[in-house]
Amino acid sequence: MKSSIKKTIAFLLAALLLFSCYPFSVFASGDKGYIIVTDFVSADSGADVSAEIQAVIDSNPNRTIYFPDGEYLLSKPLYTPAEPTKSVSLELSDYAVLKATGEWQKGEALVQLGGKDAANDTHTPGSNYSLEGGVIDGSGMANGVSVNSGRETAIRNVSIKNTVVGIHIFYGANSGSSDSDIYGCNIIGTGTTDSVGILVEGFDNTITNVRIGCVFTGVHLKGSGNMLRNVHPLYYSDYTDYLNSCGFLDESGNNWFDYCYSDQFAIGFRTTGYASSYYNDCFCFWYSPAGGTHTAFKADKSFNSTLTNFKAGFGSDCENVVLTVGAIDGKGSIDNIEVQGETKDKTYLAYVENVSFIEHIYYLIALFFDLLIKGSL
16 A cells, blocks of 8 residues: 555656746647747847748637747848738747847838738638737837737737837728727837837828827828827927927828827827817826927917817926917917916917807917917918
């Protein structure tokens, strides 16, 4: 009996030893059916592995490709297919870093989702490919991530560092619609005047819970139908051409902003042309007088947007402006605004909903003569 017990204990100890020696990554990722990149390339090798990783992407359609912790040097972009039968999802561990190396072609992103085999197909399984987790490091010369083609593309919980353009969403596959979802990302730019946090050319994208720093323009929208919520760009560059820095630049209009926060940019929110967008619970804040002039909202031509529960917090020792417009024919409106800090600007009162008709006329006349003096009329 004692011999049987000893054999059982010995067997259990041997089994425990065997399983404790088995690579944990197999259980962490292999059990999920993931393709593990380090089965094909070495992390932290110091060598360029872009060709090898591209081969893994091309050889494993409709699979999730997992990058364990480590640094993967790339001398050229990684392209994922938009064609649903060929697409892949890339998943990076928290400390997996894709880093640009060598001479990088200007305007190219490290990871180009839908960068090959373009498609406009949401019906075939595989159309909802993604990039999730990890660090994308542009080394001060590359863009971070781009959405080139396809639809239903997702970028989630990615840390994007040292990039000229953090995320670039191109004109979409469906008559301009990109239908991308950007969530939980942190973006740090290069601090140069060409550095942009997020550049959107396509339509119908959602951008949620994003933090952006060290850029000249926080978010630049060239397309319509985009929804932004809880997006916070922060300016802390060297103040070169500061007066043109902007938290949110909207060229197209028909976009929606909810609880978006422009922090220390010379211009908080800016529309060009006759763009009309919707801003709810948005705000600007300045804590330093550097730069000289701080403007909460600038409409290059007419002010046609709707601002609800808007707040501007100005510091002292600056020329503070709530609203500046290029023409007085705009049909915009401001419903509930709070202004903190000293400002001599009264232009915005011409668009406030709860002032009397006589006050509207008074402010419009004052605005007319102000524009006349400035030569804008």
